[in-house]
Amino acid sequence: MAGKSLSKLDAPKNITNNEKTLSQNDFIVSKTDAKGKIIYCNEMFTKMAGYPASSIIGANHNLIRHPDMPKIAFKTVWDKIQSKKEFFGFVKNLCADGGYYWVFAYITPDLDANGNIISYTSVRRKATQSAIDIITPIYRQLLDAERSGGMQASQQILNNLLKKHNLEYDEFVINLQKGAKI
Numbered sequence: 001m002a003g004k005s006l007s008k009l010d011a012p013k014n015i016t017n018n019e020k021t022l023s024q025n026d027f028i029v030s031k032t033d034a035k036g037k038i039i040y041c042n043e044m045f046t047k048m049a050g051y052p053a054s055s056i057i058g059a060n061h062n063l064i065r066h067p068d069m070p071k072i073a074f075k076t077v078w079d080k081i082q083s084k085k086e087f088f089g090f091v092k093n094l095c096a097d098g099g100y101y102w103v104f105a106y107i108t109p110d111l112d113a114n115g116n117i118i119s120y121t122s123v124r125r126k127a128t129q130s131a132i133d134i135i136t137p138i139y140r141q142l143l144d145a146e147r148s149g150g151m152q153a154s155q156q157i158l159n160n161l162l163k164k165h166n167l168e169y170d171e172f173v174i175n176l177q178k179g180a181k182i
């Protein structure tokens with residue numbers, strides 16, 4: 001029998017510092033419908049998130065949203081993929097037991113023959129430690145800015161950061177994943 005899919009209300013309230021790590025050759029894959037509801041996930045997804053597939057299918061992806069993630073990160077995701085571009089970026093995800101795992105995510109819209117978006121696919125791999133060390137304080141700064149000045153404030157900080165390094169968002173994160181320092 002199909003299980004009931006979960007919602008954000010079912011996510012753990014006790015956040016812990018237990019980190020789960022992916023191995024070098026692991027990939028976490030999921031697919032959503034055009035609204036962001038999960039329609040497919042692979043076994044590695046269920047293993048890392050800690051929910052059975054029967055509870056994940058039909059759920060919104062924000063089930064695994066970690067409170068350390070700034071809103072601007074997801075605004076960037078949706079701005080890109082809804083305009084039919086691909087997204088690369090670092091995401092800290094929440095496990096069912098309150099722990100977390102970092103990924104380097106690639107999200108892309110799936111288009112039909114007429115160019116309409118029919119679904120989205122995300123493939124994630126292990127984020128490099130050097131990238132996690134750099135992105136963690138940046139996300140903290142963006143989150144703090146959002147608490148006092150909303151997403152306008154975090155967008156400004158992000159724009160300034162990219163301008164300072166003379167890089168597009170994609171280049172910036174791909175360089176970090178490859179070990180670049182800032």
Ligand SMILES: Cc1cc2nc3c(=O)[nH]c(=O)nc-3n(C[C@H](O)[C@H](O)[C@H](O)COP(=O)(O)O)c2cc1C
Binds near residue numbers: 036061066120
């Ligand atoms: C294909 C796809 C994969 C996604 N993967 C994640 C993910 O792994 N973790 C996450 O927090 N949000 C992910 N999102 C973004 C969520 O849809 C959502 O925007 C985010 O969790 C913030 O939700 P909230 O605004 O309700 O807090 C993904 C979206 C899509 C389309």
